[in-house]
Amino acid sequence: MNSIVVNGLRFHYPAQTEPTLDIGQLEIARGERVFLYGPSGSGKSTLLSVLAGIHRPQSGTVAIEDTDITALTARQRDHFRAHHIGYIFQQFNLLPYLDCIHNVALACEFSNVRRQRLQQRNISPEDEAARLLNQLGISHEMHSRRASELSVGQQQRVAAARALIGSPELIIADEPTSALDADSRLSFLKLLFAECERAGSTLLFVSHDAELASQFDRSLSLSALNQSAEA
Amino acid sequence: MKLFKLAWASLLSRKANALLTVVAIAISVMLLLGVDRVSQQTRAGFANTISGTDLIVGARSGPVNLLLFSVFHIGYPSSNVSWDAYAHWREHEQVAWSIPIALGDSFRGHPVIATDHNFFDHFQYGQRQSVQFAEGHPFEHSAEAVLGARVAKEQGLRPSDEVVISHGTGSVSFHQHDEDPVQISGVLAPTGTPLDNAVFIPLVGLATMHGEHQAEEPQSPPSFSQQSVPQEDEEHEHEHEHEHEVALDSEQPIDSLSAFFVGLHSQPRAIFMQRMINTWGQEPLTALMPGATLQELWRTLNMFERVLAIVSGFVLLTGLIGMLATLLASLQERRREMAVLRSLGAGPGTIFSLLVSEAFVLTVTGIGVGVALLYAALYALAPWIEYSFGVVIHISWPSVVEWQRMAIVLVAGTVISCLPAWRAYRNSLADGLTIKL
Numbered sequence A: 001m002n003s004i005v006v007n008g009l010r011f012h013y014p015a016q017t018e019p020t021l022d023i024g025q026l027e028i029a030r031g032e033r034v035f036l037y038g039p040s041g042s043g044k045s046t047l048l049s050v051l052a053g054i055h056r057p058q059s060g061t062v063a064i065e066d067t068d069i070t071a072l073t074a075r076q077r078d079h080f081r082a083h084h085i086g087y088i089f090q091q092f093n094l095l096p097y098l099d100c101i102h103n104v105a106l107a108c109e110f111s112n113v114r115r116q117r118l119q120q121r122n123i124s125p126e127d128e129a130a131r132l133l134n135q136l137g138i139s140h141e142m143h144s145r146r147a148s149e150l151s152v153g154q155q156q157r158v159a160a161a162r163a164l165i166g167s168p169e170l171i172i173a174d175e176p177t178s179a180l181d182a183d184s185r186l187s188f189l190k191l192l193f194a195e196c197e198r199a200g201s202t203l204l205f206v207s208h209d210a211e212l213a214s215q216f217d218r219s220l221s222l223s224a225l226n227q228s229a230e231a
Numbered sequence B: 001m002k003l004f005k006l007a008w009a010s011l012l013s014r015k016a017n018a019l020l021t022v023v024a025i026a027i028s029v030m031l032l033l034g035v036d037r038v039s040q041q042t043r044a045g046f047a048n049t050i051s052g053t054d055l056i057v058g059a060r061s062g063p064v065n066l067l068l069f070s071v072f073h074i075g076y077p078s079s080n081v082s083w084d085a086y087a088h089w090r091e092h093e094q095v096a097w098s099i100p101i102a103l104g105d106s107f108r109g110h111p112v113i114a115t116d117h118n119f120f121d122h123f124q125y126g127q128r129q130s131v132q133f134a135e136g137h138p139f140e141h142s143a144e145a146v147l148g149a150r151v152a153k154e155q156g157l158r159p160s161d162e163v164v165i166s167h168g169t170g171s172v173s174f175h176q177h178d179e180d181p182v183q184i185s186g187v188l189a190p191t192g193t194p195l196d197n198a199v200f201i202p203l204v205g206l207a208t209m210h211g212e213h214q215a216e217e218p219q220s221p222p223s224f225s226q227q228s229v230p231q232e233d234e235e236h237e238h239e240h241e242h243e244h245e246v247a248l249d250s251e252q253p254i255d256s257l258s259a260f261f262v263g264l265h266s267q268p269r270a271i272f273m274q275r276m277i278n279t280w281g282q283e284p285l286t287a288l289m290p291g292a293t294l295q296e297l298w299r300t301l302n303m304f305e306r307v308l309a310i311v312s313g314f315v316l317l318t319g320l321i322g323m324l325a326t327l328l329a330s331l332q333e334r335r336r337e338m339a340v341l342r343s344l345g346a347g348p349g350t351i352f353s354l355l356v357s358e359a360f361v362l363t364v365t366g367i368g369v370g371v372a373l374l375y376a377a378l379y380a381l382a383p384w385i386e387y388s389f390g391v392v393i394h395i396s397w398p399s400v401v402e403w404q405r406m407a408i409v410l411v412a413g414t415v416i417s418c419l420p421a422w423r424a425y426r427n428s429l430a431d432g433l434t435i436k437l
């Protein structure tokens, strides 16, 4: 059973003619923890956003959890992402005016699937948000602080908690450790793994930090994967 | 967490912007409603200045001019009506009552109206309200005067005070009437009409002031017969000895009048009477029906009113464009916010309701603030309008038309916000998510 199956993917940004991504085949098994690396500008973030259905490739298929998301409309992809994918953005994309708890719980607001998973465990989105934040080292006093009042590293962890809440099948993390020191990085990774394991989620993790690669089941070089001229 | 709380938190984070939008809408609503209200109120105020009078008669002139000087005390009669003409029409079988008036004098800038007891008995304004006395009583002697409510208030005068009335209508008088003081006999209750700004003296008083009865008209019946009257008046505790003081029962107190008001036994006969007076062979006269001429007067001001309406329309347009601009600007600011919500699964319905409900709330608040500003302005400006035009602005609840206009603003504001909402959803998701911090 695969979590991600990519076939003949070609993607270029509207303004460009050369494809940014040209990937013949890529398969990631369910529950696998994959480390994706490559030089800056090689298209890592672009690939992640194609996998998450934010960008739609010009050709090829992308199947996430056995659903071909290239066949979905934008609206359906929004829904699919909300239900099945937790995305830790490179720019975090927190809402600056909401506090930590509500930023995290927001992921359940528009996804009944995530809410139901929590309901089965008899837990409210706010309680789960608090638990995840505590797990990731955001102490209780900070839960009611607004996102704009957090350090970059704290924002990253709140973004991680938001991706994890409601146990989506696939967690996509775009350089979530870039603002952390070496020790915090490792402990963050451990917590992320623990949460993924708990939920049985697949993890696709992008980082420049080659040291972390050994922690993962598999390492992928985008440069090797990508046949586009740019890479 | 409810969507409402999300929207509220978002709005609070953009306080300054929201405030600006509210102010823009508030000002346009205030102007839009205010322009209309002032012109309507002014029209109503004009109509309230006279009531129950069927005809106003003056020397041949334009009816608007006759109405302006006789009712609003603006301008002068170009020529006078002879007392004989007045006496003729006063005795007509259709005439129930008549009020003679002679204008031209002023007291510290307030117009002086020479008239007789008929004025206090018959003159009506507003919804057929009679003139009431706040203090004192009508004049009984030639050297007495009655003050309008505002004159008394502004000049700090009370009954039994003495004043000197000057000739001519300027505030600065060139020659005073021989320094003869008149005594105030009474003060009228406020009417909200030009009466409040007027001083009333008896016709005989005007005649004696102008010296008509001494030299110029020796054949005039009142002159000598009434010279003896003051002697009897001494018992009235007058400290000053008024040489010219005469009683008011004279048959012809004065030679000519500025105009006279006429009340008929049968109001529908007014049109026939008007024609009869206008075509009278003995003296060229103009008779007008106050209601019709007020409308004519208002029509001449109609141009002004139409310009105001056009201006207020543009004001609204500007306000709405301003709101659209602010909404579009705030959308730019909110691109990431909308993209984040979409990336978490918020559908077009949610994005729409967030943006449109915010515009709705801002518009409603703007309208509320605008109405509050309007009422504040009305309260502040009403005394000035009353002072300048003698017209009282009644501060009442918004009219149906005003509610309609507010509804139009609300609908327009809400509809306009659909454009940014539509654009927010059209914008690609990636566009909003990859804005660099």
Ligand SMILES: Nc1ncnc2c1ncn2[C@@H]1O[C@H](COP(=O)(O)OP(=O)(O)OP(=O)(O)O)[C@@H](O)[C@H]1O
Residues within 6 Å of the ligand: A013, A014, A015, A020, A038, A039, A040, A041, A042, A043, A044, A045, A046, A047, A090, B434
């Ligand atoms: N919105 C965009 N429009 C056009 N080109 C883009 C856009 N975003 C990225 N690119 C280009 O696509 C290429 C891949 O960008 P991407 O962000 O995927 O790189 P990355 O591997 O994530 O880099 P980094 O490690 O610095 O985050 C780059 O050459 C970049 O210039």
Ligand SMILES: [Mg+2]
Residues within 6 Å of the ligand: A044, A045, A046, A090, A174
């Ligand atoms: Mg990147």
